[in-house]
Amino acid sequence: MTRRWRIAVATLAMLAALPFAARAAGTASGTVISNSAVLQCGLCGASGVASGAVSFVVDNKVNVAVADSDGAATSVVAGQLAAVTTFSVTNLGNTVQDYSLAAANVASGAALYGGTDNFDAAACIVRAESGAAPGYDAADTASYIDELAPDASRTVYVVCNIPASQANGDQAIVSLVATTLQGGTPGAQGAATVATAGADTPATVDVVFVDGMGSDDAARDGKYSGRDAYRLGTPATLSKTVTNIQDPSGCNAASGCKIVRGSVLTYRIELIVPSTGNVSGLVLTDPIPPNMTYVPGSIVVNGAAKTDAADGDKADFGITSPNTVTVAPGTVAAPLTYWFTFRATIN
Amino acid sequence: MLKPRILTSVLIAMLTAVHLPVQAAAGQVEIKSVAEREVETVTNGKKEIRRAPVNKAVPGDEIIYTTIFKNLAGKPVGDIVITNPVPNDSLYKADSASGANTVITFSADGGKQYAAPGQLTVKTKDGKTRPALPADYTHIRWTYKGELGAGKSGEVSFRAFIK
Numbered sequence: 001m002t003r004r005w006r007i008a009v010a011t012l013a014m015l016a017a018l019p020f021a022a023r024a025a026g027t028a029s030g031t032v033i034s035n036s037a038v039l040q041c042g043l044c045g046a047s048g049v050a051s052g053a054v055s056f057v058v059d060n061k062v063n064v065a066v067a068d069s070d071g072a073a074t075s076v077v078a079g080q081l082a083a084v085t086t087f088s089v090t091n092l093g094n095t096v097q098d099y100s101l102a103a104a105n106v107a108s109g110a111a112l113y114g115g116t117d118n119f120d121a122a123a124c125i126v127r128a129e130s131g132a133a134p135g136y137d138a139a140d141t142a143s144y145i146d147e148l149a150p151d152a153s154r155t156v157y158v159v160c161n162i163p164a165s166q167a168n169g170d171q172a173i174v175s176l177v178a179t180t181l182q183g184g185t186p187g188a189q190g191a192a193t194v195a196t197a198g199a200d201t202p203a204t205v206d207v208v209f210v211d212g213m214g215s216d217d218a219a220r221d222g223k224y225s226g227r228d229a230y231r232l233g234t235p236a237t238l239s240k241t242v243t244n245i246q247d248p249s250g251c252n253a254a255s256g257c258k259i260v261r262g263s264v265l266t267y268r269i270e271l272i273v274p275s276t277g278n279v280s281g282l283v284l285t286d287p288i289p290p291n292m293t294y295v296p297g298s299i300v301v302n303g304a305a306k307t308d309a310a311d312g313d314k315a316d317f318g319i320t321s322p323n324t325v326t327v328a329p330g331t332v333a334a335p336l337t338y339w340f341t342f343r344a345t346i347n
Numbered sequence: 348m349l350k351p352r353i354l355t356s357v358l359i360a361m362l363t364a365v366h367l368p369v370q371a372a373a374g375q376v377e378i379k380s381v382a383e384r385e386v387e388t389v390t391n392g393k394k395e396i397r398r399a400p401v402n403k404a405v406p407g408d409e410i411i412y413t414t415i416f417k418n419l420a421g422k423p424v425g426d427i428v429i430t431n432p433v434p435n436d437s438l439y440k441a442d443s444a445s446g447a448n449t450v451i452t453f454s455a456d457g458g459k460q461y462a463a464p465g466q467l468t469v470k471t472k473d474g475k476t477r478p479a480l481p482a483d484y485t486h487i488r489w490t491y492k493g494e495l496g497a498g499k500s501g502e503v504s505f506r507a508f509i510k
Contacts, residue, residue, distance in 0.1 A: 041424045043375045052380065055382075056402075
């Protein structure tokens, strides 16, 4: 019963939403809208008197939106080549259009996503998603958007190099301006659209700019723009060290003891993430080296002892992977220093 | 760009050609339909809204349709009823129908039944009925009260948005 009810509601919701969602961009340009009235009266005869039709054509509404796809700064490192920021360009008009794309560094001092622009990204290029596979790849070669239907969106990548001299926390803001061009010729970049000036006739398709003002363009200019930021974060580092050796002769110290058969080594694995944000899906694994045997119950994570069983303490030995120490904290907030130790005996 | 322009010109020419002979056939009462839009102009800092022909029209624009009728019969004419379908690709604007000395009713079923706004219903896909919204209206009808005197004229109007 509950199930049927749910399905019915979903269908209704779809029916209600469809007529409006499907027509967000509106009636296609070139559509003739015609009105006529009929008057009936005592003297007018059976069919009455019809007015002449008054008609006009729906014009080419030009409206476009540009938005940063993730709404956050893109984390990069110094010297990174081909760092990708992702935008989406949406045709809010009622006509198939082409769009030219231009990326630029914004003036120093501009603020975005909690950071301030203090350097310029280098050698920026713009590429439109080809549709072959999601994400920026070799198939994305077009530098303009070809034949974007009303209501449709296209992913656009701005790809820049980050200078090697930049430091942690530095930020470069790039803008993307999409300019509406004439559509209708697949595979070729269309000519510029020009708003039809002043007087015209109702019978022709005129071009009307109704676009708003973006971050780097004016209202009603056939363009729209958005911004995204590159922010430098220090890359994460992972280290493994031997912090203690206990040899069969009784020596038990960080150094100076013998590494022989029967010696017990304490290994420390340390992850340092200096950037701010969340580290998600974090799993650290360390297989026991050949000719060594894990000392049962020796896992310590951030100073707290853990069991070898897979029992919810996010650490185990040999359960997740054979003969391997697995520490899986999942999502943790950065910046962080995360470490664990275990012991192993030389056979 | 050029092709659709020619095509639409031809279409309009056809539409005009179809309707004109009908208009000419009856000499008793003359009827004419006009489409306009409101344009805001600023003169000496004063905002002024005036009506202008529909030149530029894009989705979302509000169009004012006016039907003007004149009695040329030389004697009073009674039982005048003016019916105007809501134009294609258009949405009737709520409460926009007006006409002096007329009773205004609407149809939400393609012109089969006419009623006052509160009394109209539409069928949903699952066979039920719900009250009709202004966006559901398909036709507008003005019923003129009494007779229109010889030589007298009247006008009725409504507004619709381009979908």
